Amino acid sequence: MRRIGLISDTHGLLRPEAIAFLQGCEHIVHAGDICDPRILDELAAIAPVSAVRGNNDVGAWARAVPETALVTLEGLRLYVVHDIADLDIDPAAQGVQVVVCGHSHRPKAEARDGVWYVNPGSAGPPRFRLPISAAELVVEGGGVTPRIVELVKR
Template identity: 45%
Template sequence: MRIGVISDTHGLFDRAILRHFSGVDHILHAGDIGRGDVLAQLQRIAPVTAVSGNVDGFEASGVPVEQLVELVGHRIAITHRLYEGGRLTKDGMDLLARLRPAVCVYGHTHQPKAEWRDGVLLFNPGSAGPKRFHLPRAVGVLLLGHDSVESRHILLADRAE
């Protein structure tokens, strides 16, 4: 199963996503969706599971702050803030202990990152929104098999198509 992973769109739907997510089976959005029709655009590609972020006002947005989905037998947690200031947050540690996922998708830092921690893949696709700071714009893909999880990042141009 091929999963498109996106975060921190901040209201921007880059048309490059259509190409990079072509043929995905599901899309995970890790928050800071922003205004506009980003989720509707993504839903035209594949089913979407999304969480809200600080830009969305968390609970006030009506989008959950965390989600747990099971795809190909893998439990995948989705949250916006897992890291803050370069460190795993207490809430992040609690979420991992409570949900016991195989993969945790998160956003907020705008930094593409994939790391294994205590047998859990922590995956941040990076930011697909307007370029900020010196960080690259990016999305991610998870490839899920019955006994395997692979991840990769796809860099986007500095400006949206």
């Protein structure tokens, strides 16, 4: 079994609960609204990181972060975009098995047309009444299972 950690919308805050959850992951995917480049450094101390830029990622450091990413991990093709409304490919036609997004702060994992669409939710400061969460992809036996985890009980 392999784990790929998914996190989004940290907004400059990498909680100890998120760090603990991501321990042991083979790779970490950040789906944008990082807001502080030190977040990426802290995540990279846990595992290799792939990240995309969110609408709140501004400044010179953010220009080096792509708006989208096509990543192959553990035999899976993932497409990462901050806002699902900006999805600019047909995932199934491109052989993508998982689309990872953020932006809405609403955690969700849904399969459509053979593709998982996973939003890990927001791991940063609380917003509205939404949970503080992250997610993982469990890769085992040639299959993938997403799992969303509430990091802080409110």
